[in-house]
Amino acid sequence: MGVFKAAAIQMRSGESPQRNAVDLERLVREAAGLGATYIQTPEMTGALIRDKEARAASFTSEDKDIIVSTARKLASELGVFLHIGSTAILRADGKLANRALLFGPGGATLATYDKIHMFDVDLDNGESWRESAAYEPGTEAVVTEIDRARLGFAVCYDLRFPQLFRAEALAGADLLSVPAAFTRQTGEAHWHVLLRARAIENGAYVVAAAQGGVHEDGRETYGHSLIVDPWGRIIAEAAHAEPGVIVAEIDTAQSSAARKKIPNLRNARDFAINAGSVEAPRLRGAAS
Numbered sequence: 001m002g003v004f005k006a007a008a009i010q011m012r013s014g015e016s017p018q019r020n021a022v023d024l025e026r027l028v029r030e031a032a033g034l035g036a037t038y039i040q041t042p043e044m045t046g047a048l049i050r051d052k053e054a055r056a057a058s059f060t061s062e063d064k065d066i067i068v069s070t071a072r073k074l075a076s077e078l079g080v081f082l083h084i085g086s087t088a089i090l091r092a093d094g095k096l097a098n099r100a101l102l103f104g105p106g107g108a109t110l111a112t113y114d115k116i117h118m119f120d121v122d123l124d125n126g127e128s129w130r131e132s133a134a135y136e137p138g139t140e141a142v143v144t145e146i147d148r149a150r151l152g153f154a155v156c157y158d159l160r161f162p163q164l165f166r167a168e169a170l171a172g173a174d175l176l177s178v179p180a181a182f183t184r185q186t187g188e189a190h191w192h193v194l195l196r197a198r199a200i201e202n203g204a205y206v207v208a209a210a211q212g213g214v215h216e217d218g219r220e221t222y223g224h225s226l227i228v229d230p231w232g233r234i235i236a237e238a239a240h241a242e243p244g245v246i247v248a249e250i251d252t253a254q255s256s257a258a259r260k261k262i263p264n265l266r267n268a269r270d271f272a273i274n275a276g277s278v279e280a281p282r283l284r285g286a287a288s
Contacts, residue, residue, distance in 0.1 A: 002147065002148025002149070002251075002252060003148075003249060003250065003251045003252075003253075004037045004038060004147055004148060004149075004249070004250055005034070005035045005036045005037060005038070005247055005248070005249055005250070006036060006037075006038045006039075006040070006175075006205075006207050006227060006247070006248060006249075006250045007031035007032075007034065007036035007038070007039045007040065007245055007246065007247045008040050008207050008208060008209035008210075008225040008226070008227055008236070008238070008245070008246050009024075009027045009028065009031060009039065009040065009041045009042065009209050009225070009244075009245055010042065010209060010210055010211070010212050010223055010225040010238045010241075010242070010243055010244050010245070010246070011023060011024070011027065011041065011042050011045060011209075011211055011212075011243055012211060012212055012213040012214075012215060012221075012241075012242075012243050013042070013044055013045060013046065013047055013048045013211060013215065014047065014048070014215060014216035014217075015047055015048070015049050015054065015058070015216045015217055016047065016058075017046045017047050017058055017059075017065070017066050017067060017087075018066060020045060020046055020047055020067070021046075021066045021067055021070045023243065024041060024045060024067065024070055024071070024074075025070055025074060027041075027243065027244075027245055028041075028071075028074050028078070028080075028082060029074070029078070030245050031245045031247065032078040032080055034245065034247045035247065036080065036247050037079075037080050037081060037147055038080070038081045038083065038146055038147065038149075038151075038175075038207075038250070039080055039081070039082050039083065040083040040085055040177060040179055040207050040209040041082075041083065041084050041085045041179065041209050042085045042086075042179045042180060042181060042209040042210050042211045042225070043085050043086045043098070043115075043155050043156045043179045043180050043181040043210075043211065044085075044086055044087060044088065044098070044181050044211065045067055045084050045085060045086065045087050045179075046059070046065065046066075046067040046087035046088060047059070047087075047088065048181065048211065048215050048216070048217055048219060049217055050217045050218065050219065051217070052134070055088065055096070055134065058088075059088040059089070059090050059096060060089075060090050061089065061090045061091075061092075062089050062099075062101075065087065065089060067084060067087045068084070068087070068089075068101060071084050071101065071103050072103050072107045072109075073107065074103075075103035075104060075105060075106075075107050076103075076105070076106055076107030078105075079105040080105060081102065081103070081104060081105065081110075081146045081147060082102070082103045083100065083101075083102045083103075083151075083177060083179070084100060084101045084102075084103075085100055085155065085177070085179020085180070085209050086098050086099055086100045086115060086155045086156075086179060087099060087101070088135070091136065093136075095135075095136040096134055096135050096136065097114045097115075097135060097136055097138065098114065098115035098131070098135045098155060099112055099113070099114050099115075100112065100113040100114075100115075100153050100155055100177075100179065102144065102146070102151070102153075110144055110145075110146075111142055111144040111151075111153070112142070113138065113140075113141075113142040113153035113154075113155070114136070114137070114138025114139075114140075115135070115137065115138055115154075115155035115156070115157070115158060116137055116138045116139065116140075116141070116158055116161075116164065117137070117157045117158050117160070117161050117164075118131040118132035118135065118137050118157070119131040119156065119157040131157070141153070141164055141167055141168055141171075143168050143171045143172060143173045146175070148252060149174055149175045149205075149250065149252050150171075150172045150173045150174055150175065151173060151175045151176075151177060152165065152168030152169070152171070152173030152175070152176045152177065152204075153168075153177055154168075154176065154177060154178050155178070155179055155180070156178070156179070156180040156181055156182065158178070159178050159180065159194050159195065159198065159208075160194065162197075162198065162201065165198045165201075165202050165204075166201070166202060166265075168202075169202035169203070169204055169265060170265060173202075173204060174203075174204050174205065174230075174252045174255035174256075175204060175205045175206075175207065175250060175252070175255075176198060176199070176202065176204045176205065176206045176207075177206075177207055177208070178195060178198070178206060178207070178208040179208065179209045179210075180208060180209075180210050180211070181210070181211040181219075181221050182210060182211075182221060182222045183219070183220065183221060183222065184220045184221065184222045184241075186222070187210075187221070187222025187223075187224065188222065191210075191222055191224055191226075192224070192226070192234070195208050195226050195228055196228055196232040196234070197232075199228040199229065199230055199231075199232050200230075200231070200232040201264065202230075202265070203230045203255055203258035203259035203262065203264075203265065204230055204255050204258075205227070205228065205229055205230055205250055205252075205254075205255065206226070206227070206228040207226075207227050208225060208226045208227070208228075209225050210222065210223050210224060210225045210226075210238075211223070212224070212225075212238070212240070212241030212242060212243070213241040213242065213243075221241070222241065223238060223240055223241030223242070224237060224238060224239060224240070224241070225237070225238040225244075225246055226238075226246075227246060227248040229254060230254050230255045230257075230258035230259075231254075231258055235248040235249075236248035
C-alpha cells in the first residue's frame with residue numbers, strides 16, 4: 001500500500017492526431033509538474049472523428065501511432081505512469097480497437113485494454129451513435145500493478161456495466177479507471193452518480209479523465225473529469241468542459257479501510273434466479 005498523486009487530464013480532442021499529441025504533451029507536463037506520478041488522459045485522446053473515411057485516413061497501427069510514441073517518450077522522460085485513456089488503433093485484421101494503453105516510468109507498455117462495451121444508442125435529443133460500426137469490442141478485463149496500487153481498466157460506456165468493475169475489484173483492483181467522452185446529455189444526467197456508485201460499491205478510488213466541449217467533428221462532450229475516493233467522495237473535479245488538469249492524493253490504505261467498514265466484496269453470495277413462468281435470463285459478464 002502507498003500514497004501517491006494521480007492526475008486526470010481533460011481534453012477537447014479534434015480531428016488531427018498530430019495537434020492532439022501537442023496538447024497531450026503540454027497537459028502531461030503540467031500534471032507531472034503538479035507532482036502526479038499516475039496520469040490519465042480521456043477516451044479517444046488521439047482524435048474524435050465521425051466520418052468513416054477520415055477515420056480510416058487518420059488512424060494507424062500501434063507501432064506507428066503518434067499518441068503512442070508521444071506517450072512513451074513522456075512516461076520515460078518524466079518518470080511517470082502514463083495511462084492513455086484510449087485512442088483508436090488499427091489492428092492486424094484491419095479492424096479498429098478503442099484501446100487504452102499504460103506506459104511505465106521507463107517508457108515500456110505495461111498493459112493494454114480494448115473497450116468491451118460499445119456505445120450503440122439513440123438519445124431522445126436526436127443523437128444516434130453506433131460505436132460497433134467502427135470498432136471491434138474487446139473481450140478481456142485487465143488489472144495491472146502501478147506504483148503501490150492495482151489498476152483496473154474501463155473506457156466510457158463500460159461505466160454502465162457494474163459487473164466489469166466488480167470483477168476487477170475481486171481481482172484486487174483498488175484504483176478503477178473510467179476515461180471517457182460522455183455526451184453532454186448523458187453526462188449531465190448520470191456521470192457523477194455512476195462514478196460515485198462504482199467507487200462506493202467496490203471500495204475503490206475512481207479516476208475519470210474526460211473529453212469536454214464542442215469538438216471539431218460537431219459532437220459535444222460533458223467534461224467534469226473526476227477523482228472519487230473509496231467512500232464515494234469527490235476529491236477533485238474539473239467543474240467545467242475546458243481542457244485542464246486535476247490532481248488528488250491516492251492512499252490505497254483508504255480502499256482497505258472502506259472494504260473493512262462495508263465488506264460487501266467478502267459477503268457476496270452465489271444465487272439462482274426464480275423468474276416464475278418466465279425463462280430465467282442468461283447472465284452476461286458476471287464474475288465467477
